[in-house]
Amino acid sequence: MFENVYDVIVVGAGHAGSEAAAAAANMGSATLLITMNLQNIAQMSCNPAMGGIAKGQIVREIDALGGYSGIVSDTSAIQFKMLNKSKGPAMWSPRVQSDRMRFAEDWRLMLERTPNLDFYQEMVSGLIVENHKVVGVRTSLGLEIRAKSVVLTNGTFLNGLIHIGDKNFGGGRAGERAATGITEQLVQLGFESGRMKTGTPPRVDGRSLDYSKMIVQPGDEVPEKFSYSDVTKPLTHQRDCHMSYTSPLVHDLLREGFDRSPMFNGRIQSTGPRYCPSIEDKINRFATKDRHQLFVEPEGWNTVEVYVNGFSTSLPEDVQFKALRSVEGFEKVKFFRPGYAIEYDYFPPTQLKHTLETKLVRGLFFAGQINGTTGYEEAASQGLMAGINAALQVQERDEFTLKRNEAYIGVLVDDLITKGTEEPYRMFTSRAEYRTLLRQDNADLRLTPKGYELGLVCEKRLKRMEEKHSKAEAFVEFFKDTSVQSQDINPILEVNNSAVVNQSGKLFKIFARPNISMEDIRKIDSVEAYIQGHDLDKETIEQAEIQVKYSGYIDKEKNNAEKLNRLEDLKIPSDFDYSLMKSMSTEARQKLEKIKPRTISQASRISGVSPSDVSVLLVYMGR
């Protein structure tokens, strides 16, 4: 039935698989997306939301590279918020509340409109591997489909086991079956596999809630959007979320189920996401806290289904129910379905190269939850990188990787393959050394030229980005070049409690002061005239403001990054023989042999490899 050899087969149409398929196909590779149910493409398994702290930056990066997640997040959004607006712009993080059904539908329709992309619904039960090279997949019906490369993105489905209280049953997600066969085969091929778990809260009937007892959480007054492209528009109206709190009573009620909790009675051994803990975890770990926030999030524009963010749990359903009924506003709550936990197989990602290709099997790439990560954004960005590299490999082009100072995606991949992960890996701003560089507002500047080179971004988008940034730069130059008289600026300084000046000076210096905002500085006629004269839009003005106000930080991080990149440029040959290095600690040697870092810099980030080990390495490499 499949006569031709595909360039790329993507297994699984979750967030990782969908981005992988789109990227490979858009780069001109004949691509096949196989998934268990074509009706559930890019299904949001858990919370109906995209973005958030660090994750919002990732979505912007995906968009800047030509992925689809940003566009779909925009078209399916029901609420937009720029988080952390009160902090520095490195911390600003866009987040949307999504219409779950619309999100999946829009993804599907975008994929359908992608040339070179075929679809097939079935379960993949194994890979066809010849001479350590993947050459295709085998389906549960016994079909063999040939391909030059394969991207596995099985999410939580591999031997998925769902837990609620003391009951458990096979499943990849509530109401969907688990996938079997793949783990077993990979282990036979020499892969190491592990087990992780994640959980989800109950879904409830919005008609049974009393919102008057909760705190309303509206979207931003002037909503923005994810995609840098002009195919989407910011929302013109939005849906509210709400907030409520647990209480000591709620905690007591939950505790009553602890002996039947699979988390506490030993039934679940695998590790869950520390930063996305279940409510029972929170009560347990923070025993002194007498309440926790719950966000009450609508699942779409029209549906009454509601997601209870913060109440993830695998306690018995009667315990979940009784406890939630004691939360303010939830006195009459009705469940659509209880929360549950799921255990699934993953493959420690130290088995991967920077391209997300496996070290063991050529042409085989892993992306998403299968690599031990959690979150749609983390999955989507890996899918994008794996899809790109699968296509590049087939096209015999150079591989594509991102450095830690270039993108959160670079940090993510480097962390995974260098450090591995013992618990579901989630992105945080703190994981990035250069977060002042990796802002949500400049992801296009950082990555769109790369997306263009790859063939994922059209010239028009590149040109728009370049124009926006050169306008912003020129505006910054204007501040540097233009002086202001003390009598003009002092009234503004006074009002803002900023020390007055005695003589005229460059605008840049004044504007760089913490108390002085763009709004203030615009009161200077020449500034306003520049803006009007150059027809600067909101985005460009904001960009210039960030450049001026954070120039100190930005320059410092750029310097640091350059230093590091010099180490990054010191490549270690892939056949480097670590056994020669007797003076290195055994642990370091073993780790280095396993991870096979590509550069001195990567070697230095491996846990267990000390600065002195790195010095030894440098000596052996003749430095």
Add this chain to the structure above:
Amino acid sequence: MFENVYDVIVVGAGHAGSEAAAAAANMGSATLLITMNLQNIAQMSCNPAMGGIAKGQIVREIDALGGYSGIVSDTSAIQFKMLNKSKGPAMWSPRVQSDRMRFAEDWRLMLERTPNLDFYQEMVSGLIVENHKVVGVRTSLGLEIRAKSVVLTNGTFLNGLIHIGDKNFGGGRAGERAATGITEQLVQLGFESGRMKTGTPPRVDGRSLDYSKMIVQPGDEVPEKFSYSDVTKPLTHQRDCHMSYTSPLVHDLLREGFDRSPMFNGRIQSTGPRYCPSIEDKINRFATKDRHQLFVEPEGWNTVEVYVNGFSTSLPEDVQFKALRSVEGFEKVKFFRPGYAIEYDYFPPTQLKHTLETKLVRGLFFAGQINGTTGYEEAASQGLMAGINAALQVQERDEFTLKRNEAYIGVLVDDLITKGTEEPYRMFTSRAEYRTLLRQDNADLRLTPKGYELGLVCEKRLKRMEEKHSKAEAFVEFFKDTSVQSQDINPILEVNNSAVVNQSGKLFKIFARPNISMEDIRKIDSVEAYIQGHDLDKETIEQAEIQVKYSGYIDKEKNNAEKLNRLEDLKIPSDFDYSLMKSMSTEARQKLEKIKPRTISQASRISGVSPSDVSVLLVYMGR
């Protein structure tokens, strides 16, 4: 978790379950709809279309009674056709092509907006029965949910087994799991169960088809709609379907797979729908036919997925593929998924009362495919009837049934419970004795007053219907009362090859002639003046035309029906002792004991009960 006792629990949210839940809830019963996946409510398992011959009438009847299927068919339609327009109005049958995703979403949103209706996602694994009365259900998690009545609508899910070629695996539908436990328990309770099968064609990628080689099938130029209510509007634009043909080559290619066909090699024993045969069945049964029609139907407004109507098959997927590639326009076809057959458990419907309550367990109702029927419309109408009767029983109101001369739904239920069915039962116009009465144009006249009495139809709708019909009646009276001069009518008669008249006469008689249409008769000034003066709309005018032109047939069928209804009024006591009737054939006695007909008329329709058996019965009843 479920503390209260529900009035009605509906198990399964297919077409039957969705209508059942809506009806019960709208009648004021506290209702719970439990289904395996809330994301798949009212999923169209097979063809993306509603209505068609006899089925379109059923949808109109459901709508007239206050069900939702008509409204959702309208809101999700992408093409409308009135079939059989060239035949008498008893044969006119509305049909829409549907947007599969929109259909499911609109159903879900309508149900969410229905008061008294709760939702819960889980698999029901058994019933709770006490003293031959159902008192609740048990879920796979072990929850017990109490109710006064339960409607089972499990569709094709009970021990569902999917076949493709010589492979088979458990499943309720492609990509969904089967339901287990219920059949086994019902059999223990004394129910008889059986096995049926049905099949579905491959889904293909519309981008891979060459439509220029096919025959375009547009919708009606002036599309109508299903719902009598004013909440929906006819389509303003539509999507085309296409048509192609199989060929002797295609048939030969298919035959190559016959030895691996589960239908022919004995692997599937159960009976499939005779009137919805698989392509291999068609080739086999009609060996002399050298081609069969294939309708190429888009799955929605925007998707590229296409349904290949007429190519239902469970042959091995490579055989399906090779054969379909030989169909004109399909030379480069790509599959989204192959066709397959599914075997599932059903319960012979002779175990039911007219209300669709089981005879064995009080408060337990069956509706849909579980009763051995096939088709969305058949399922939906049973769901509606079961939901209504479950609510009525709980409310201690009289049961609601429809006679054979009142509705196709009456024919359907009476056929099922009286005759049972050996193969998947599908509705046809030929099953109705009074099909001139059971038209798609008068379902509102027949049923809306009943819907109003049940509390399912609002007064406004009732009034609109009454107004429309009294206007039509008055118009008919006008034709009866108004004379026309020969010199006025003869030119019209001549043009239409109808014998001229010598003297003036009533318009009615002229208009009743076969060659004279409404368009013709409107050329008489007084007719046109009446229409304008009374502001008659298209529907009313059409109604009057049907009344005039078919008055003969209509009167005759009404007479017959009245005669029959006199027998229908002869009720047989439910404890009637058939063993006393020695002079009756043993077969008849056994059948009567099993079916327990409620009336002499129903008794006469049981196969194996002869007219002389009926006479015996009448004698025993003292007639």
